[in-house]
Amino acid sequence: MILGCIADDFTGATDLANTLTRGGMATVVLFGVPREDLAAPGADAIVIALKSRSIAAGDAVRQSLAALTWLQQAGPGPAPRESTAIPQIFFKYCSTFDSTDAGNIGPVAEALLAALGETFTIACPAFPTNKRTIYRGYLFVGDVLLSESSMRYHPLTPMTDALLTRVLQRQSKGRVGLIAYDVVERGAAAVREAMERLHAEGVRMAIVDALTDAHLVTIGAACARLKLLTGGSGLALGLPENFRRAGLLRARTGGALPAVHGHAAVIAGSCSAATQRQVAEMKRRSQWFEIDPIGLREDSASASKVLQWARPRLGREPILIYSTADPGAVEKAQAALGREQAGRLIETAMGEIAKGLVDMGVRQLVVAGGETSGAVASALGVEGLWIGEEIDPGVPWTFSLGEPPLALALKSGNFGTDDFFLKAFQKLEPPMNADGRFGE
Numbered sequence: 001m002i003l004g005c006i007a008d009d010f011t012g013a014t015d016l017a018n019t020l021t022r023g024g025m026a027t028v029v030l031f032g033v034p035r036e037d038l039a040a041p042g043a044d045a046i047v048i049a050l051k052s053r054s055i056a057a058g059d060a061v062r063q064s065l066a067a068l069t070w071l072q073q074a075g076p077g078p079a080p081r082e083s084t085a086i087p088q089i090f091f092k093y094c095s096t097f098d099s100t101d102a103g104n105i106g107p108v109a110e111a112l113l114a115a116l117g118e119t120f121t122i123a124c125p126a127f128p129t130n131k132r133t134i135y136r137g138y139l140f141v142g143d144v145l146l147s148e149s150s151m152r153y154h155p156l157t158p159m160t161d162a163l164l165t166r167v168l169q170r171q172s173k174g175r176v177g178l179i180a181y182d183v184v185e186r187g188a189a190a191v192r193e194a195m196e197r198l199h200a201e202g203v204r205m206a207i208v209d210a211l212t213d214a215h216l217v218t219i220g221a222a223c224a225r226l227k228l229l230t231g232g233s234g235l236a237l238g239l240p241e242n243f244r245r246a247g248l249l250r251a252r253t254g255g256a257l258p259a260v261h262g263h264a265a266v267i268a269g270s271c272s273a274a275t276q277r278q279v280a281e282m283k284r285r286s287q288w289f290e291i292d293p294i295g296l297r298e299d300s301a302s303a304s305k306v307l308q309w310a311r312p313r314l315g316r317e318p319i320l321i322y323s324t325a326d327p328g329a330v331e332k333a334q335a336a337l338g339r340e341q342a343g344r345l346i347e348t349a350m351g352e353i354a355k356g357l358v359d360m361g362v363r364q365l366v367v368a369g370g371e372t373s374g375a376v377a378s379a380l381g382v383e384g385l386w387i388g389e390e391i392d393p394g395v396p397w398t399f400s401l402g403e404p405p406l407a408l409a410l411k412s413g414n415f416g417t418d419d420f421f422l423k424a425f426q427k428l429e430p431p432m433n434a435d436g437r438f439g440e
């Protein structure tokens with residue numbers, strides 16, 4: 001492993017892993033601080049997905065340090081594993097720098113620096129593709145300052161200050177500095193020089209301006225020798241090339257998946273507009289079953305009825321099970337049950353259904369909906385995922401660690417084209433390697 005990553009939330013972790021995979025690094029995402037004997041042989045990068053963005057700063061620091069310790073000991077396994085020096089550690093947070101005044105970006109970054117015996121890092125959440133840019137230390141979301149964007153009203157981490165040097169300084173003990181846009185424009189050597197100068201002046205963390213992907217690549221190149229990097233997933237754009245230049249990365253076409261043989265199914269628990277269109281499109285060609293929260297409350301055996309329905313229908317063609325409904329139906333269910341209970345009933349049922357389907361031999365599963373995906377992954381006891389080929393932007397096939405091997409596509413509700421579901425399964429044909437390993 002040449003890059004160890006600690007992400008402060010789940011979707012951010014997969015986003016980062018997807019970027020690294022597209023850059024040619026074999027990447028695995030692990031959920032939570034992994035158990036000691038978990039191994040991911042063959043990984044160039046490991047991303048540990050924490051849920052540490054909006055918890056107390058002390059807890060975020062503890063979890064992040066535990067993740068770091070695991071990464072430092074994640075040798076080729078099996079035990080006893082020796083502590084190995086990973087070339088680089090990446091602390092990943094949101095491209096809108098989501099944090100409270102007390103943290104958690106500053107405290108976690110400083111704790112990681114201390115644990116690594118380092119005294120300087122950069123902070124760059126920019127993600128130009130998603131319209132997050134930094135100019136003179138100010139973070140813009142599209143055409144407006146962060147503090148004027150909808151992030152101002154975020155329920156957990158309202159962002160009311162767009163000047164990132166000030167935000168980071170409020171939550172840090174060490175000095176915070178800035179590497180401005182004009183330096184980044186001059187190229188990697190200029191950025192490196194600025195880092196050295198700021199470091200010598202006693203700055204511990206430098207916000208770095210970035211307006212374009214090209215800037216992120218420049219910054220990535222300038223950071224090749226930094227032990228710790230902190231930023232959004234965009235900062236990962238330039239990293240694979242550093243490792244390639246240093247001869248640490250084997251040539252490969254990133255993102256292939258082994259063949260996973262078994263039945264195929266789609267579980268849709270998202271009610272987002274894109275998922276509604278995708279469900280309608282698949283219903284025209286496939287066998288389907290609809291569940292709804294009111295029905296679930298009235299019939300506690302619903303999940304087993306769905307599975308009874310599914311059993312004789314599993315074969316060469318994927319089946320569809322969905323709770324996707326239009327806003328009127330969702331409103332009706334929420335009025336009858338309350339928003340939370342309606343959601344919980346569906347998520348629990350989808351988890352049970354997924355588990356039942358896997359017990360019946362389903363090995364290829366598309367799940368629509370962020371919360372729904374979380375519920376399904378935890379019901380299936382998935383500890384980690386390899387990232388594979390992208391189906392649509394931001395939605396790759398993934399391949400679960402452990403037994404039985406599953407191909408999972410976990411789709412955020414509003415992602416993907418209308419024919420996403422059936423298109424996804426058409427990508428699943430690469431032959432497994434002779435030794436059954438991933439992507440080589």
Ligand code: ADP
Nearest residue numbers: 270272323325333343346347369370371372413
């Ligand atoms: P998205 O990615 O589109 O936000 P999620 O899975 O994250 O999708 O969220 C959808 C939420 O709506 C889940 O909590 C799910 O259980 C709930 N839900 C799904 N179907 C219905 C329905 N028919 N009525 C009410 N709530 C529903």
